[in-house]
Amino acid sequence: MISYIESFKKVSESRLNDHLIFWAKTERKGKSKTEIKEQGLNIYNVSDVESLIDTALERGELLVLDITEADRTFSLSDDGKLSLAIFLTDNFCDAYKAYSIEVDAFTEETKQLPLSKMTIMKYFYRGHSINMLKENLALANSSNTISIAYHHHLISNFYGITSLEKDACTFHFAPRLYVPPEWIGRKVTIEIEGLDEPVKLVVTSPYPNKRYYVAGVKLGRLNTANGFYPVIKPRDSFPAHKELLLRWKLDDEIRIDHHLKLNFKFTNSQGRFFSSEQQLLPDVAGMKKFTLTTTIDHSTLSERNARVIVHDIFNHYEIHEDATLVNFPMELHHSVKATSYFSKWYKSWTAEKELI
Structure with missing residues (x-):
C-alpha cells in the first residue's frame, strides 16, 4: 500500500x-x-x-x-x-549498498542523470540485476524517442523550426485547468499575458477525467492539447525568470486569474528542456515531479505554497504561485498524450519508421 x-x-x-x-x-x-x-x-x-x-x-x-x-x-x-525504504532494501543491507553504488557508477559512466534512490530500491527489491537494469533503461530511452519526435514535430509544424540548434533550450508550457465536478462541461477559454509573442490557444477536455481541461494549438482540423513552446533560446540568453498571467474563463461567467512566477534553474549539463509538466521516466535523483495545474482546490494549492483569493461572490478567483522548473533531457519527458491528434501523428510516425 x-x-x-x-x-x-x-x-x-x-x-x-x-x-x-x-x-x-x-x-x-x-x-x-x-x-x-x-x-x-x-x-x-x-x-x-x-x-x-x-x-x-x-x-x-x-x-x-x-x-x-x-x-x-x-x-x-x-x-x-x-x-x-527499509522494506525494499532489507534494512539497507550490504547487498543493496553495493547494488546502489554500481547503479550510480553506471549512470555516471554513460552520462545519464542519476536515478532516484527510491527507483534504485525498487529495482533491487524486484531482483533486477545490473544487466537487467541496463536493458530496462535502454528500453525506456528507446520508448522515449517518441517524446523527442513528437516535440520536434510540434515545434516544426507550429514554429517552422525543422531542427533545433545544438545549444537551444526549450520551454514547453501546457496550461491545464482542474475544475470542481459541478463545472464539468462548461466552455473554457484562456488568454495568457506575459508572452514574448501572443499565441491563440484552444481549450479542450481530452482525458477520460472530464474535470481536466488542457490548452493547445490547432494544427489542421485537430487541436494538439499539448501546450506550446513560448521560449526557444540558447542557454546563455535563456531567461532566468518569467511572469505569466493565465486568464481562464468558463462560459464567460466564472473567471480564474492564475499569476505565475516561473524560475528556470539549470542544475545539470545534460538537459536543455523545461516543461510545466515536469514528469520524467525514469525518476531522476533530486528532480521533483509535478504538473502545473490551475485549480481552486485549497488543499492542492497549499501543498504548492500557492494562495487563492475569491472575489465577487465566488465568480472570480485569483491565484498567486511561484514555481521553479529544472532542466532535463527531452527524451526523459513523460506526459499524457491521450488525444486524437497524437494518435494520428503516432500512426503516421510509426509507418514512416517501418519504411526506413
Whole structure:
C-alpha cells in the first residue's frame, strides 16, 4: 500500500480501495490459503483496506491531506518513506549498498542523470540485476524517442523550426485547468499575458477525467492539447525568470486569474528542456515531479505554497504561485498524450519508421 502511495505522491481513499482489492485478487491466483495470508493478500473488500489504512495511520506512516464527506486523500509521511525504504532494501543491507553504488557508477559512466534512490530500491527489491537494469533503461530511452519526435514535430509544424540548434533550450508550457465536478462541461477559454509573442490557444477536455481541461494549438482540423513552446533560446540568453498571467474563463461567467512566477534553474549539463509538466521516466535523483495545474482546490494549492483569493461572490478567483522548473533531457519527458491528434501523428510516425 505505501509503495503505491509513494508512486503517486498522493492518493484518494477510493482509488486506494480499488487498486488494493484488484491487486490482491490478481496476486492470489494459484496460491494456497497459507501463502495468501503470509504474503498479505487477504484483502477482499473495503473493510480490509480500511484496516490497513488505520494501521498505517497509527504507525504515523500516512498523512491525511484532505477530508471530504465522500473521501480522504493520503500521502506518505517521512516515517512512511523510511518504512518503505527499509522494506525494499532489507534494512539497507550490504547487498543493496553495493547494488546502489554500481547503479550510480553506471549512470555516471554513460552520462545519464542519476536515478532516484527510491527507483534504485525498487529495482533491487524486484531482483533486477545490473544487466537487467541496463536493458530496462535502454528500453525506456528507446520508448522515449517518441517524446523527442513528437516535440520536434510540434515545434516544426507550429514554429517552422525543422531542427533545433545544438545549444537551444526549450520551454514547453501546457496550461491545464482542474475544475470542481459541478463545472464539468462548461466552455473554457484562456488568454495568457506575459508572452514574448501572443499565441491563440484552444481549450479542450481530452482525458477520460472530464474535470481536466488542457490548452493547445490547432494544427489542421485537430487541436494538439499539448501546450506550446513560448521560449526557444540558447542557454546563455535563456531567461532566468518569467511572469505569466493565465486568464481562464468558463462560459464567460466564472473567471480564474492564475499569476505565475516561473524560475528556470539549470542544475545539470545534460538537459536543455523545461516543461510545466515536469514528469520524467525514469525518476531522476533530486528532480521533483509535478504538473502545473490551475485549480481552486485549497488543499492542492497549499501543498504548492500557492494562495487563492475569491472575489465577487465566488465568480472570480485569483491565484498567486511561484514555481521553479529544472532542466532535463527531452527524451526523459513523460506526459499524457491521450488525444486524437497524437494518435494520428503516432500512426503516421510509426509507418514512416517501418519504411526506413
